Amino acid sequence: MQQHPVINQLTQIVGDRNMVTDPNELRVYECDGFPIAKGMPLAVVFPENTDQVSAVVKALNQHELAIVPRGSGTGLAGGSVVYDQGVIICTSRMTQIHKVDLENRIAIVQSGCRNSSLSEAIACTGLRFSPDPSSQRAATIGGNVCTNAGGINTLKHGVTTNHILGLEVVLPDGEILQTRANQCYDGIGPDLPGLLCGSEGILGIVTRVWCRLVPDPKAFRTIYAVFKSNFDACKTVADVIASGILPTSMEMMDGQMIQVVENAFHFGFDTSAGALLLIEVDGVDEILDDEMNVIMDIARQNNAFDIQSCKDAKRRAELWSARKKTFGAIGRISRSYCTMDACVPRSMLPEVIERVTQIGKDHGLQINNVFHAGDGNIHPILLFNEDKPEEVQRVMQASEVILEYCVSVGGTITGEHGVGVEKLAMMHAMFNKPTLDMFLNIKKTFDPRQRFNDAKLIPSDKLKVELHQAPLANVPGGAM
Amino acid sequence: MTLILSTLNELTDAINQARETNIPLVDYGIYHAKVGHTPPEKHTLYSLSGDIVEHYVNDFTVTAHAGITMGQLNAQLIQANQFLPINCDDDLTLGEVINHNIYGAMRVRYGSIRDQLLGLHYLDNAANDIHVGGRTVKNVAGLDVTRLMIGSMGELGLVHQATLRTYALPQQVARVDLELTSLDNLAQQITDWMLGPAYPTSIHLRRMGDTWQLEAAYFGNEKANDVQVQALKNTLPEDESIVIADERRVNMTQHLIDGMKSRQWQRKCKTLVKIVVPPREVVTLANTLAQMGVTQISGMPAHGCLLAGGASLDSEMDQKLIKLLLTIGGIRQWITPPVYDDGKTACVTPFAPDQPDWEFLKKIKKTMDPRNLFNPGRFLENEVLA
Numbered sequence: 001m002q003q004h005p006v007i008n009q010l011t012q013i014v015g016d017r018n019m020v021t022d023p024n025e026l027r028v029y030e031c032d033g034f035p036i037a038k039g040m041p042l043a044v045v046f047p048e049n050t051d052q053v054s055a056v057v058k059a060l061n062q063h064e065l066a067i068v069p070r071g072s073g074t075g076l077a078g079g080s081v082v083y084d085q086g087v088i089i090c091t092s093r094m095t096q097i098h099k100v101d102l103e104n105r106i107a108i109v110q111s112g113c114r115n116s117s118l119s120e121a122i123a124c125t126g127l128r129f130s131p132d133p134s135s136q137r138a139a140t141i142g143g144n145v146c147t148n149a150g151g152i153n154t155l156k157h158g159v160t161t162n163h164i165l166g167l168e169v170v171l172p173d174g175e176i177l178q179t180r181a182n183q184c185y186d187g188i189g190p191d192l193p194g195l196l197c198g199s200e201g202i203l204g205i206v207t208r209v210w211c212r213l214v215p216d217p218k219a220f221r222t223i224y225a226v227f228k229s230n231f232d233a234c235k236t237v238a239d240v241i242a243s244g245i246l247p248t249s250m251e252m253m254d255g256q257m258i259q260v261v262e263n264a265f266h267f268g269f270d271t272s273a274g275a276l277l278l279i280e281v282d283g284v285d286e287i288l289d290d291e292m293n294v295i296m297d298i299a300r301q302n303n304a305f306d307i308q309s310c311k312d313a314k315r316r317a318e319l320w321s322a323r324k325k326t327f328g329a330i331g332r333i334s335r336s337y338c339t340m341d342a343c344v345p346r347s348m349l350p351e352v353i354e355r356v357t358q359i360g361k362d363h364g365l366q367i368n369n370v371f372h373a374g375d376g377n378i379h380p381i382l383l384f385n386e387d388k389p390e391e392v393q394r395v396m397q398a399s400e401v402i403l404e405y406c407v408s409v410g411g412t413i414t415g416e417h418g419v420g421v422e423k424l425a426m427m428h429a430m431f432n433k434p435t436l437d438m439f440l441n442i443k444k445t446f447d448p449r450q451r452f453n454d455a456k457l458i459p460s461d462k463l464k465v466e467l468h469q470a471p472l473a474n475v476p477g478g479a480m
Numbered sequence: 481m482t483l484i485l486s487t488l489n490e491l492t493d494a495i496n497q498a499r500e501t502n503i504p505l506v507d508y509g510i511y512h513a514k515v516g517h518t519p520p521e522k523h524t525l526y527s528l529s530g531d532i533v534e535h536y537v538n539d540f541t542v543t544a545h546a547g548i549t550m551g552q553l554n555a556q557l558i559q560a561n562q563f564l565p566i567n568c569d570d571d572l573t574l575g576e577v578i579n580h581n582i583y584g585a586m587r588v589r590y591g592s593i594r595d596q597l598l599g600l601h602y603l604d605n606a607a608n609d610i611h612v613g614g615r616t617v618k619n620v621a622g623l624d625v626t627r628l629m630i631g632s633m634g635e636l637g638l639v640h641q642a643t644l645r646t647y648a649l650p651q652q653v654a655r656v657d658l659e660l661t662s663l664d665n666l667a668q669q670i671t672d673w674m675l676g677p678a679y680p681t682s683i684h685l686r687r688m689g690d691t692w693q694l695e696a697a698y699f700g701n702e703k704a705n706d707v708q709v710q711a712l713k714n715t716l717p718e719d720e721s722i723v724i725a726d727e728r729r730v731n732m733t734q735h736l737i738d739g740m741k742s743r744q745w746q747r748k749c750k751t752l753v754k755i756v757v758p759p760r761e762v763v764t765l766a767n768t769l770a771q772m773g774v775t776q777i778s779g780m781p782a783h784g785c786l787l788a789g790g791a792s793l794d795s796e797m798d799q800k801l802i803k804l805l806l807t808i809g810g811i812r813q814w815i816t817p818p819v820y821d822d823g824k825t826a827c828v829t830p831f832a833p834d835q836p837d838w839e840f841l842k843k844i845k846k847t848m849d850p851r852n853l854f855n856p857g858r859f860l861e862n863e864v865l866a
Contacts, residue, residue: 101758101760102671103667103668103671103759103760104758104759104760104784105671105674105759106758126675127675147620148620148624150618154618155617158591158595159618161624161627162591162594162595177836177837177840178836178837179836179837180835180837182758182809182810182811182835183758183759183809184756184757184758184784184809184810184811185756185759185783185784185785186581186592186631186756186783186785186811187631187756187811187835187837188631188756188811188813188831188835188859189631189632189633189831189835189837189838189841189859189860190628190629190630190631190632190635190636190841190844190859191581191594191627191628191629191630191631191632192628192837192840192841192844194594194624194626194627194628194630195623195624195625195627195628197624197627198620198623198624199623199624203623215674215675215679218676218677238538241538241539241540242537242538242540243648244540244561244562244647244648244649245648246647246648284677284679284704284707284708284711285677286677286703286704286707287700287701287703287704287707290701290703343616343617343618343619344616345536345539345541345615345616346538346539346617347536347538347539372618375616375617375618376616376617376618377616377618410614410615410616411614411616412614412616412618412619412620412621413621414619414620414621415616415618415619415620416618416620417620418620419620419621419622423621427621427622430614430621430622431611431612431621431622432608432609432610432611434604434606434608434609434610435608435610435611435612435622436622438604438610438625438848439622439623439625441847441848442623442625442844442847442848443623444847445843445844445846445847457622457623458622458623
């Protein structure tokens, strides 16, 4: 097959070692963490600096090719799936930490720097970069920005956008834009970094990030509370929030997840439990016991039958390791799974989790739950066999019913994973037409030719993505 | 004449009228009336009124009209033992706080309005009701236009409703006023506090005559505050370059009132400028302002933000200030620009130095307000965009 003329051009810009064009190697890039959507790219380019990104974008524009930005590909909504003949620009080799400025409490990094790399680089400074998605060992900070990633600590410490001070972005025309940086905490005028955070790469490709560093808490108390039912655990979460205490995190696993994790990693969890809460408070050591006791009382009032607390670093690390390994454990029991990501008002959690369970039953699906309960950010995990199209369809239908329900109780279709292609169809449930038109107009302001990660995040009149109709062959171009 | 707009119908009518007549709508707010470029000669002034739409007490979120004053809002929240941690005067509306990205000393722990705002309703220039964000504490559906509106000075749309996080009212506020003989070690001192148990909830710097005073405040229960205040005392240098001038415990309502009193000078000032620099450079900035003879200075050193006022601030000093900012990084905006005795405004640009994204923001303005109906030229220069 004749090579596309752009390949030569791209190779000249980034060098041979920073290109992937072999169809077998390209298969790695046909999907991200949302395996239902797949598409084969024409090539994957790995620029090493901003100028190369700019040159690559300009070259691709000359050939009118679609461009898809990608970090480490840990996204869970199909945000970095390429359409037919598109090229992926992967930032994973832009890993430099340009500067750690402790006095200004800022780190300036290339967007391909992994979240955990920055954390490790500043580990001994007393400061940290707060966003901590479960994928932080692999996920890039640019990816965190594009999805406005959350994580376990966000309940108290906020999501990615709360920790970004400035951005450098290569725009869809190849020009380089720097937003309010200068190591200031504030600019003047509309908050462009705020708009770019969570924009899923549809407005440009982030190449450099000014990260706000915050004090790393020194003292913790971790509470482990076991319940007979999801309802009781969720009620505990709602009651803790209503008490005014703001824990660092409140994470929940349902009974099935407890069994899966325990079978896989042997943390010593009670496998007969209906639900488990991991709650952590941080702050001034002398007062944490008081907060911990209030939380434990609330758990008792909600029928917790096993409550333990610890301030021991080793046990704490084990407990959080268990939480972070849950998705790995799921992989042991199901080849494919769809992780959903709705967010609801915290007071609604008990009802919502009961309803999600019922929807799973109605669709003949096993749904496991492990989620950021304190944020109201639920992650129902729908297990399926991707070789059975009918089962995939049931998963997509159940997902839609769950999301519609969450929106109906004041929630949102995505708390931290993004819309990608997964939830495009649901955007109409969230936003009225003028709002969607406004989103599209902003997109066109950045990308008039609509070639930059198009038909992600915003339903597009140019490309229709219908995951229901023909699972496994559903992305335009049919490359799945 | 100023139109007082409350209902959605009134707002819609006002926008439709503006479209028909091509006379833009201008809302420059109470405290920010002199910020930015002057409005076009022909315009309709309006201001908003409003109330709480719904307080989701158990979720610690509140939805309110943009026209509600911060005083009204906090008074109602306090009844439910909650509050909105924005340091601002009671007569500012929520809309003004959003449009101008208002924050104060409590930002150290609570963040700014940028961190508290969850969702917005605004009317675009076709009077469509646009709803972005929502009422959940996490939400990444759609573009984050909620944050884009923060600091937009009302140029991108008419914000009429907002949903925000609220916080538990602390049992008490412990305030420690420190006197500093010099600012030399200020940045390091603040970093030391933030890295240990003395991490304050709010830090406020002000110049009192020839001396500098720093107020560190802790929000919590009595026991927590005892621990933290003691931790603060333990960090004070032995050379007495920082000494305690006063120490007191008050409730939150009193703390908010005291905050307003301490900001009164800002409204009385003939000139007032807000400057933001990298936090480390705040000492350089503060010392430079003092050397210029500026008598009134206060601000948030942890975030590199100072407000400076007084008769001595004029266009000549402004040039020096801009020169400094070009060296150390940062930006300044006039809140009350200097006016000469003959009533003419001194020749100062409202915002400086220029930032690299401002040109691009003009494109956003053109997209979101193609007919240039909302506060035209307030931030982005007063050119005809349509």
